[in-house]
Amino acid sequence: MIPFQFAYFLDPRSTHLFLLLRTSLSIPFQIQPFCHHRSHCFLPFHDPSSPCFLQMAFFRSVSSLSRIRSRLGQQPNLATSVRWLQGQSSSNTDLFSELKELVPQYQERVKKLKKEHGNVELGKITVDMVLGGMRGMTALLWLGSAVDPDEGIRFRGMSIPECQKKLPGAFPGGEPLPEAVLWLLLTGKIPSKEQVDSLAQELRSRATIPDYAYKAIDALPVSTHPMTQFTTGVMALQVQSEFQKAYEGGIGKARYWEPTYEDSMNLIARLPAIAAYIYRRKYKDGKIIPLDDSLDYGANYAHMLGFDDPEMLEFMRLYVSIHSDHEGGNVSSHTAHLVASPLSDPYLAFAAALNGLAGPLHGLANQEVLRWIRSIVAEFGTPNISTEQLSDFIYKTLNSGQVVPGYGHGVLRQTDPRYTCQREFALKHLPNDPLFQLVSKIKEVVPPILTKLGKVKNPWPNVDAHSGVLLNYYGLTEENYYTVLFGVSRSIGVAPQLIWDRALGMPLERPKSITLEKLEQLCGKSS
Ligand SMILES: CC(=O)SCCNC(=O)CCNC(=O)[C@H](O)C(C)(C)COP(=O)(O)OP(=O)(O)OC[C@H]1O[C@@H](n2cnc3c(N)ncnc32)[C@H](O)[C@@H]1OP(=O)(O)O
Numbered sequence: 001m002i003p004f005q006f007a008y009f010l011d012p013r014s015t016h017l018f019l020l021l022r023t024s025l026s027i028p029f030q031i032q033p034f035c036h037h038r039s040h041c042f043l044p045f046h047d048p049s050s051p052c053f054l055q056m057a058f059f060r061s062v063s064s065l066s067r068i069r070s071r072l073g074q075q076p077n078l079a080t081s082v083r084w085l086q087g088q089s090s091s092n093t094d095l096f097s098e099l100k101e102l103v104p105q106y107q108e109r110v111k112k113l114k115k116e117h118g119n120v121e122l123g124k125i126t127v128d129m130v131l132g133g134m135r136g137m138t139a140l141l142w143l144g145s146a147v148d149p150d151e152g153i154r155f156r157g158m159s160i161p162e163c164q165k166k167l168p169g170a171f172p173g174g175e176p177l178p179e180a181v182l183w184l185l186l187t188g189k190i191p192s193k194e195q196v197d198s199l200a201q202e203l204r205s206r207a208t209i210p211d212y213a214y215k216a217i218d219a220l221p222v223s224t225h226p227m228t229q230f231t232t233g234v235m236a237l238q239v240q241s242e243f244q245k246a247y248e249g250g251i252g253k254a255r256y257w258e259p260t261y262e263d264s265m266n267l268i269a270r271l272p273a274i275a276a277y278i279y280r281r282k283y284k285d286g287k288i289i290p291l292d293d294s295l296d297y298g299a300n301y302a303h304m305l306g307f308d309d310p311e312m313l314e315f316m317r318l319y320v321s322i323h324s325d326h327e328g329g330n331v332s333s334h335t336a337h338l339v340a341s342p343l344s345d346p347y348l349a350f351a352a353a354l355n356g357l358a359g360p361l362h363g364l365a366n367q368e369v370l371r372w373i374r375s376i377v378a379e380f381g382t383p384n385i386s387t388e389q390l391s392d393f394i395y396k397t398l399n400s401g402q403v404v405p406g407y408g409h410g411v412l413r414q415t416d417p418r419y420t421c422q423r424e425f426a427l428k429h430l431p432n433d434p435l436f437q438l439v440s441k442i443k444e445v446v447p448p449i450l451t452k453l454g455k456v457k458n459p460w461p462n463v464d465a466h467s468g469v470l471l472n473y474y475g476l477t478e479e480n481y482y483t484v485l486f487g488v489s490r491s492i493g494v495a496p497q498l499i500w501d502r503a504l505g506m507p508l509e510r511p512k513s514i515t516l517e518k519l520e521q522l523c524g525k526s527s
């Protein structure tokens with residue numbers, strides 16, 4: 001299909017629909033005659049160059065006037081219509097086809113940047129950065145998302161509330177579907193419900209687990225931490241890597257991204273079943289609950305774990321969506337990108353990412369939060385405690401040399417919007433839950449105490465401060481499992497970047513290090 005963008009103009013008085021087309025971003029939209037009815041189309045619409053083909057594509061992408069109206073309000077005007085449809089610029093319901101059209105455009109942009117602006121400076125590197133975990137050092141290209149210190153995450157420029165408003169949910173007004181987030185992160189475009197449904201179907205069709213992956217997990221003692229079991233399962237899935245096969249078969253560089261896409265989609269599709277098996281094996285009867293063909297990705301994961309309460313299904317959609325991506329520098333995402341850079345396939349890269357996520361200062365913090373909250377309840381015999389009691393407990397934690405889990409961040413300097421949207425979910429569905437109320441109280445008491453320490457750069461809660469009480473409320477009480485949920489979600493952010501890494505020909509990552517002697521010598525010279 002030739003690349004093109006459409007927009008439409010719905011005349012509110014006559015209710016006539018005009019189709020506008022353009023084949024390049026640099027030319028204005030052209031008004032085309034639009035066939036309202038398929039029977040009015042006399043031109044062959046199988047010919048990609050015929051206007052009728054484009055009209056039919058348009059017809060498929062915006063399935064009904066009522067849908068357009070419900071998206072844009074009763075009286076949409078040209079500007080809002082064009083803006084909306086710019087994000088809807090293709091009728092591809094197949095993600096691979098969509099990506100194939102985008103790859104040359106992105107390759108061109110990167111080539112141009114390198115050629116014309118390769119020497120532009122992005123900042124300076126200080127001793128603090130080298131000794132301080134590279135905070136604030138811009139050194140990675142990451143397409144899917146960016147974290148603003150005050151506003152938090154934006155997925156392809158969209159904040160969480162914007163995603164909640166604009167991305168398709170399982171029902172009108174529902175939380176964004178993880179499939180929609182995946183489509184957005186990979187393509188930069190807001191998918192239609194049809195595109196999301198098609199992707200959900202694609203993921204379900206890829207979700208077959210080879211028996212040896214279960215056996216590899218079974219080889220570990222049941223007592224093994226769920227994250228170790230999870231990494232083992234992912235490594236077992238690697239046996240089927242399409243990238244590895246293609247590389248051994250001599251595939252050329254220009255096509256690396258294609259088997260990377262296959263591996264990434266297979267990986268994303270298969271993770272929930274592997275993850276659910278670990279849960280059922282460790283905490284339940286060990287019986288596998290099969291995938292339900294009528295459910296979307298997030299809901300299916302909950303279902304395979306053994307939870308079918310519609311509210312829990314909806315929470316899982318939100319959970320997976322908001323945990324998917326957090327720009328490129330966080331430990332798990334950066335690890336995946338680094339490990340993939342010598343052309344290790346997505347399974348190898350993602351298993352490494354999970355090992356980083358399993359650290360208590362990163363993803364494991366959600367486990368630590370619920371454990372810490374439970375220890376508060378155990379200490380006082382009730383979650384209903386006074387501010388003074390809570391304050392004493394926080395000081396006890398700090399004085400024993402531990403961090404307050406769920407608070408602080410490497411980039412954020414305000415409350416994490418992922419915390420806020422989980423709080424809003426809880427306020428709607430479980431306002432009277434005693435642990436939720438304790439979490440709310442902790443948010444009042446912890447920040448002033450951390451601020452008083454004088455060294456904590458961000459005293460506010462992060463995503464992990466909230467997720468546990470919601471999961472616990474819906475019956476997923478085994479906190480040691482929580483990071484597995486995070487891991488499944490993170491695949492949706494990491495995998496798109498791995499595909500783009502290969503499509504854009506990103507090189508092997510190899511920064512320069514410095515010895516202590518050399519650092520001292522350089523500092524001596526500059527002072
Ligand atoms: C999904 C995620 O990964 S979100 C983060 C999840 N992790 C947690 O919630 C664990 C608790 N938080 C922390 O340990 C930290 O805030 C981190 C790891 C998230 C960020 O670390 P940094 O960027 O180094 O934070 P920062 O620059 O503010 O640290 C300065 C000092 O404050 C301390 N500090 C930071 N946060 C906390 C906290 N929540 N409780 C106690 N002390 C803290 C640090 O340990 C450090 O102390 P030190 O100088 O004695 O070593």
Ligand SMILES: O=C([O-])CC(=O)C(=O)O
Pocket residue numbers: 325326329330331332410411462463
């Ligand atoms: O951004 C970070 O460093 C950690 C984090 O919140 C995430 O990975 O979700």
